[in-house]
Amino acid sequence: MKFLSKKVATVALLGSLVVSGALAGCSSSSSSSSSKDGQTTITVWGMGEEAKSLPKIAKEFEKENPKIHVQVQALPWDKAHDKLLTAVASKQGPDVVQMGTTWIPEFASAGSLMDLSSAADKYPELAADNFFDGSVQTTKVDNKVVGVPWYIDTRVLYYRTDLLKKVGYDQAPKTWEELSDAAKKLKARGGNNYGISIDANEQSLSFMLARQNGSQLLDGNKPLFNQKEFVDAVKYMDSFFKNGSAPKNDIGLDAVAAFKGDGIVPMFISGPWMVKIINDQAPELKGKWATAVLPAKENNISALGGSDLSVFQYTKHKDAALKFVAYMSKPETQLEWLKLVNAMPANKKAWEDPALQNDPNLKVFGEQMKNSQPVPVIQQWEQIAQAFLKSNEQIFRGGADVQKTMDDFNQKAEEILSKK
Structure with missing residues (x-):
């Protein structure tokens, strides 16, 4: 599987949780008690x-x-x-x-x-x-x-402690500003290196960042996706693509391969399963990586x-x-x-x-x-999240105006929420 692939459990980078409750295994013939x-x-x-x-x-x-x-x-x-x-x-x-x-x-x-x-x-x-x-x-x-x-x-932050230290960070970035600064400095190593990986196809990412920026997402049945708190969070996420510190496309490596060695991608955000995967697949990194709570803006709410x-x-x-x-x-x-x-x-x-x-x-x-x-506990949320992914792609791939795109998305969300 490729690094940054949406459905790979090993890569929820700066991306959020697609809800975990996956239903599993093999069915049985009878379900009666x-x-x-x-x-x-x-x-x-x-x-x-x-x-x-x-x-x-x-x-x-x-x-x-x-x-x-x-x-x-x-x-x-x-x-x-x-x-x-x-x-x-x-x-x-x-x-x-x-x-x-x-x-x-x-x-x-x-x-x-x-x-x-x-x-x-x-x-x-x-x-x-x-x-x-x-x-x-x-x-x-x-x-x-x-x-x-x-x-x-x-979700928490995974980072290479040795590489962060080389660019002036003895600890994990604690704020949005520090995360952006560290990512740019890591990108400045040159070559094919990046600072962080962001999977823009992970639907919860922008909602998580928006909450960190003070957005309530919804006010009852009214969406707030074109308000300043949400719009600025989308701009912040897009800034990593614009300055080149995050790869915009699949770079052909899985999460562990990109994390170890020279650390092509030395920071990402993911879930607890990655701890065991890194320990198992990259034992040579022992003492060279760590996890940390997410960097904060108004807060550091995670998905x-x-x-x-x-x-x-x-x-x-x-x-x-x-x-x-x-x-x-x-x-x-x-x-x-x-x-x-x-x-x-x-x-x-x-x-x-x-x-x-x-x-x-x-x-x-x-x-x-x-x-x-968690994401808002409403029936329409999945439809809203999928609509956001389409809008967000217009921004980070097509360079669309963020405010205008979020105005259109907010209107779409209003339509979704108005349907019972």
Whole structure:
């Protein structure tokens, strides 16, 4: 895969999270739950490659709850959405379902996700206070709580400490101005070197930067994409392309290849999976790279994704389903999940564990989570984000006027939001 490719997990450079909740694996023939001989069977639909590891956790749950059997089904990402729609229409689906955070509004509005607002009364593991505020935001739709945070995904800065030091930075850039300055100085090394990589096709990037510049993105149902805070953030992102410190096109290298060696691209923004990938694929870089919280303007808000666990509205085994979700919400369970699939825990207490506190590159993600927010939890957001990508391409590739382009995009967003 190529460096800067939109869908490569290893390259979310200055790009944000396309929402993480990918739905995974292989489907199964039956999705109904049952009770027999005093034992209840619940079905859990898992999403993403990690779902293949979910049965290991389920077995531990069954040891503590011998009267509940967990049947895990892994759904491939490209089939999951349609399969969920079929389940909603037929009212025959899983008891528990992993939901990518951007899918929550659609399925909650369809009435297919159980309201868990009072569930914490019986299962304190589900209480909102246990989780990062940004993750909790992803579970709320129309004043209902329709999910519980499971694992998180946010973005931080990756940088080559040795190369930054050579251009005068003993620490990571802490502000927008420092990030721009460092990128230009790194580009000035000459040759085919750049300062930073920015994937303009990552839809959340400009929204993340706009929030850092003080934009609220939306005021109720009114888009704010042609206001100064948002427009200036788009100009800032475009400045890296204009001054040549970021490559405008695919440079033919994957993320690790561009990061190691001479450091063709010595800075990028990405998610937690890159820590293991760099350690595995570039062990010679040990001591020469680090992660840091994002540089700030008005703030340093990062994009937030991940997955939630929801209970299907039509489950016949509500208590068993909630008991499983509560088990998955425990810090010790989420730490075990971290060991299995390297997914960062949503439970705040889990971050006190030495496995995370003693790894400086992972610890940064816990710090950044204190200032991370999901995209607006509305059904129309994906359509708005796709419309933005088309507008933004006119700017960084075609040199279109930023204000005029954002005026047009804002009007398009108004049209999208006006449709129910």
